[in-house]
Amino acid sequence: MVSTTQLFNEQLEKLEQQINRYQGLLSLGFKRLQFPSEIEKDYIECSNTLFIDSSRLILSFGILLYLAFGFSDYALGQEQADMLWVVRIVIAAIMLTGIGFVFNRRLVHWVIKVTSLGMVVVGLSIVLFMYILEEPYSYAYHLGLIPWQVFVLVSLRSYLRAITVSSIIVYSAYIAVAYTKEYIPYHPEVDHLAYITLPLFTAFWGLLIAMGIYLGYQIEKSARMGYVKNRLLSLDAQRLTLLSEELHLLSTTDSLTGLSNRRHFEHCFDLEWRRAVRTQDSIALIMIDIDHFKKYNDFYGHQSGDKCLRQVCTALQSYAQRSGELVVRYGGEEFLVLLPRMTLASAQAIAENICRKVRGLNISHAQSNEQYVTISLGVAAMVPSMSDNEENLLRDADRCLYQAKAEGRNCVVS
Numbered sequence: 001m002v003s004t005t006q007l008f009n010e011q012l013e014k015l016e017q018q019i020n021r022y023q024g025l026l027s028l029g030f031k032r033l034q035f036p037s038e039i040e041k042d043y044i045e046c047s048n049t050l051f052i053d054s055s056r057l058i059l060s061f062g063i064l065l066y067l068a069f070g071f072s073d074y075a076l077g078q079e080q081a082d083m084l085w086v087v088r089i090v091i092a093a094i095m096l097t098g099i100g101f102v103f104n105r106r107l108v109h110w111v112i113k114v115t116s117l118g119m120v121v122v123g124l125s126i127v128l129f130m131y132i133l134e135e136p137y138s139y140a141y142h143l144g145l146i147p148w149q150v151f152v153l154v155s156l157r158s159y160l161r162a163i164t165v166s167s168i169i170v171y172s173a174y175i176a177v178a179y180t181k182e183y184i185p186y187h188p189e190v191d192h193l194a195y196i197t198l199p200l201f202t203a204f205w206g207l208l209i210a211m212g213i214y215l216g217y218q219i220e221k222s223a224r225m226g227y228v229k230n231r232l233l234s235l236d237a238q239r240l241t242l243l244s245e246e247l248h249l250l251s252t253t254d255s256l257t258g259l260s261n262r263r264h265f266e267h268c269f270d271l272e273w274r275r276a277v278r279t280q281d282s283i284a285l286i287m288i289d290i291d292h293f294k295k296y297n298d299f300y301g302h303q304s305g306d307k308c309l310r311q312v313c314t315a316l317q318s319y320a321q322r323s324g325e326l327v328v329r330y331g332g333e334e335f336l337v338l339l340p341r342m343t344l345a346s347a348q349a350i351a352e353n354i355c356r357k358v359r360g361l362n363i364s365h366a367q368s369n370e371q372y373v374t375i376s377l378g379v380a381a382m383v384p385s386m387s388d389n390e391e392n393l394l395r396d397a398d399r400c401l402y403q404a405k406a407e408g409r410n411c412v413v414s
């Protein structure tokens with residue numbers, strides 16, 4: 001019992017340390033979007049697992065959209081469209097394979113890195129199309145970068161770092177290509193319009209990225225807060241379960257010996273009694289009392305008395321093996337063994353066994369005739385009917401115990 005309580009306390013202390021840790025995180029806020037390393041690892045695992053569950057469809061849809069835009073390439077002419085189709089199909093195939101592999105739960109830590117890489121490859125491919133195509137067709141691919149950017153923001157919404165890195169890579173590549181490309185003159189008015197639209201488009205896209213990064217920051221912050229609150233809820237629930245288990249144990253066991261206490265016995269005895277009435281099985285009780293325990297206490301001291309009680313109880317504990325059987329500390333140095341579905345003869349055999357076992361512990365008792373600690377046992381059994389009372393069986397066992405004492409102790413009377 002002592003060790004069980006210690007175990008409970010250790011578990012409770014660990015839980016409380018964790019609760020304090022998460023509460024500390026909550027009070028610090030989540031400005032840096034970074035937990036201490038082991039919590040960060042768990043957070044990433046949880047949030048990536050959620051990502052796997054919710055994003056498989058949206059990413060597959062994105063790849064299909066990327067392929068679907070291939071039909072519009074035919075506006076540029078058969079030859080160029082065929083070439084772009086090959087690039088699109090190769091990229092889409094790589095992406096789909098990536099989804100298949102990376103969305104495996106064992107690779108949960110790689111999901112966001114690989115998804116971001118895929119996004120960057122798609123974005124760079126659009127920049128490439130814009131670079132290799134002649135004007136005015138190449139202008140359509142400038143616009144194609146906007147749905148790409150929106151898709152990045154939507155699908156990586158709670159991963160600020162992934163949004164920032166993939167957006168900045170593609171945006172930088174776009175600026176490098178769009179401002180160094182040699183545009184082939186097409187029509188003075190169209191060329192002029194393109195000339196004044198390019199910096200505007202760059203600025204708008206930059207603004208979109210800035211807003212996306214702000215939004216990503218807020219979403220990731222609240223995702224992290226949600227994670228911590230969920231962990232706190234689950235730790236609180238674990239703490240409550242542990243406390244109620246401890247409470248149950250404390251209310252049903254005796255603190256010195258770890259055996260069931262009298263209240264628990266009364267509850268179990270009542271259940272087993274009613275079952276015996278229903279099934280017409282025999283039910284047995286063994287009542288046990290340590291002999292000359294007062295003298296033991298007086299001679300060796302109360303603490304040695306406690307130690308002796310614990311030794312005797314450990315020996316008794318092994319006698320409750322089947323379901324419903326119970327060893328109980330009924331009073332100070334008085335114990336009960338409840339044996340449902342047991343005849344008087346079998347209960348008596350068990351009682352004799354117990355008697356020998358306790359004597360065999362060889363606990364010295366200088367004040368006893370036996371020179372060792374012994375016990376007296378009273379055994380009673382009956383097949384109870386509706387009109388019988390549980391008290392009768394208890395009284396019978398007690399009477400037998402009294403007789404065992406009278407017959408010289410260290411013996412069994414049934």
Ligand SMILES: Nc1nc2c(ncn2[C@@H]2O[C@H](COP(=O)(O)OP(=O)(O)OP(=O)(O)O)[C@@H](O)[C@H]2O)c(=O)[nH]1
Pocket residue numbers: 256289290291292293294295297301302303304305306309331332333405
């Ligand atoms: N050390 C210790 N002693 C206890 C505890 N509970 C009861 N006792 C002692 O057990 C003794 C019981 O004494 P009695 O009821 O007179 O019986 P006895 O000395 O065993 O004599 P018989 O039963 O006639 O053999 C008392 O001295 C109680 O103080 C306990 O938890 N620890």
